[in-house]
Amino acid sequence: MTAAGLRRDELATFLRSRRARLRPADVGLPDGVRRRTPGLRRQEVAQLAGLSVDYYVRLEQGRGPHPSRQVLAALARALLLTRDEREYLFRVAGQSPPPVPGPSGDVPPGLRDLLDAMTTTPAYLVDAKYDVLAVNRLAARLLGDLPERNMIRWMFRHPTPDDPEARRFVRDSVADLRAAYGRYPGDRGLTELVTELLGVSPRFAALWAEHDVAQRRPVTKRVAHPELGPLEFECRVLLVPETDQRLIVYTAAPGSPTHEVFRRLAEQVRP
Template sequence: MSTLRHAELADFLRARRARVRPAEVGLPEGVRRRTPGLRRQEVAQLAGISIDYYIRIEQGRGPHPSRQVLAALARALLLSRNERAYLFRLAGESPPEATGPSREVPAGLRHLLDAMTDTPAYLVDAAYDVLAWNRLAAWFVGDLTAVPVGDRNMIRWMFRREVPESYWRDPEVLTFARTSIADLRAAYGRYPADPALAALVTELLGVSPRFAALWAEHEVGERRPTVKRVTHPELGPLEFECRVLHVPETDQRLIVYVPEPGSPTQAAFHRVGERTAAQLGT
């Protein structure tokens, strides 16, 4: 254990406390808040520690906080993965290793998905479980509210669904599959203790010779953008770039279908967006 940096830890906690809005942690905004962010007693309550103990830590005169207290403070202050690691290091502790892919969807990403009314987009974790999606994405990934959470996995869909052999002779399909497997293997290496990820790989090795062949190539790397050409049963022929945006703080991927400006695909997306909004009365 290294040295506790009292002053820096206190400054960091005060700065992070001021950043969190009460509504983000389920607290009322109130009318008598003279400063932004949470009050000290609210942080203590959310972390499950005494207010006196938290005040001493934030004033740089408290005892060495335990790993359990640090983890509780990280949750209470909605710290990202990098911020949590920094908090532990300030307290003289080694950061905890992530045991599995993060499934927590940041509020900002949910708002971003909802705001993308003309562009299909969805969020997946490092194991390619679909965590959130917008209205247009449902036209491509289906109504996932009717699918059990454990079955919302893109890699499983890719290799367990029945398709004609000609499907796999498409170079774009193979590129998409190969880069997805390379990204999955990278996650497999980052989270060796995650049972769900290990179970997914074991399952697909047993049921999909094509997955097994690609897995045996031992390619490792992040997903790259690809051009997709599909024939949608209702929208007809579509062409768009499947852009993958990495979210560093959660190790998630925001997958966005980006059409060429002025293209028929962009027009089709716009029509569907307007139709969906009209149906929902928004």
């Protein structure tokens, strides 16, 4: 986008709102004297971003020059913007957002606590390229020792049931992977995974060539478990927006044989 795409009033309002929500302690500054208004001072934001105070003031007043990508990146860091906020900042400033570095592998403490609290439901967390990041006790018991850390690689190295739900699950997985491939251009891990699967799996190559891009939908999975016998459960893939991770949850219908299997397993793995 060119300078014509700059929305000065919206940029000014957004900067003021993000500045007002921050406390000095959030950015490593002392609280100092009592403040008449909440948030950081303009000169503090300018200092954190390495800008002149006059330049930043003019941006907040909607009369500044067209900010460069370097200035926007510095403001995003100074104001502790999230990924979505950073993208919005660039767009209202008339710039194309920079690509994000790559899929996040950090597990937020709240998500780890949530996994541990799900004592009767198998659940695990994967990043955008489906590397397993964390599992709860029931999922660990159900899945066993995972010889392969990446679930999509595992999927295409092992046969899957030949039923419509299983085929849709595989297709949706590839479509979701392609969406991540577009969000993280040049990410080495994603590129290597896709290149590898294109070379070793004709089934993956055929699905990848369709260029489907989609988010995951719930499917019913039927699994012949080597120890637990036939299982049937709904597999839900829940997006975690702030980290672009996925919480994968297996839920069995109440009163079903699989529900009873999950209940017995939960008693066995209870700490």
